[in-house]
Amino acid sequence: MSLVSVLARENFITVVSDGLVVNLETGEEIHQSYKKFRKISEKQFVAFGGNQGLGERVVEVLGYQESERDLLECAKKIRGDLINEIPIEKASCQVVLGGVEKGSIVFYAFNNNHNQDLLIKRPTNHILEYTFLSSRNSSINLDEIIQRIGNRIGYNTPTKTIKIQKQLNDEVAKTDPSVNKITFNLTIRK
Template identity: 35%
Template structure:
């Protein structure tokens, strides 16, 4: 199914995805980035079937929302994207897991997780030493393993966390043919005051 990991700290968020896309027959692409940076402070990541995710992104652009992002408050974006996801994805027979977030207009790191099967939505806004981890795809079983890797690499800087995320990705790629070792990464950091 793929692997996308998102780690949020009080001052930054990191995103890493593998690049493999498969269909019923086999692998169709090895270098597909499973997240988009919608603005300098905002990302949207997904696993599951690529078609509904791409259709959702296309609908987002067609509606003109992408052009409005620089002026749009984060909560407005959350309301819009949640509504689009719930309306659009609920009609799809495919499983799609999504995470989105970044740094809001209050200069706070905020991350959301949505599961298309039950339309559940979780919200994270780490404070102090909090570390919020979201693993999409092979996620729930891999979250504790990412914690182990974070203990090895440290978790104070984006580079330390990306190192742990790469270790997780490589481990999962050894065990699961739907994940490869070709990774993409993103860092979004709070503005210094």
């Protein structure tokens, strides 16, 4: 399954991923400590789940540049390319592009399924926005877990949101063998 969580408030965004990569055909473990996100500029990132090769291809296409990008345009182009080149029946690739864009925290989530829309989130008024890159086929309710943990810890600082995300990851790893407890995290502030 893999698990990448993205939590955003109006002044910061945090990303946490587990480290496990599994061959989707054989179930064989490929990596135990693999970071599923990369910075694409000083205050922007790409995160991916699903097929590792497709995720790495997205990272390669984006590369790293010093200047801020138009993340919406990048998301539209990459989503279109994935849909046109890789049928969802052949391989799945889930992507989040996020960070600071035009002075605001934002993230865009999408996959290569032409039946699913591009998710656009810009947190405002102290409201937490979040998304997950995972298999929704799982019986685990990620929304319920994030709310339960978040209500106990709070969402007002990056330290707290990363703590929530790591606890979420640990809970999922207990019941899902395709998620491990090795995590990586990233914080971007406005």
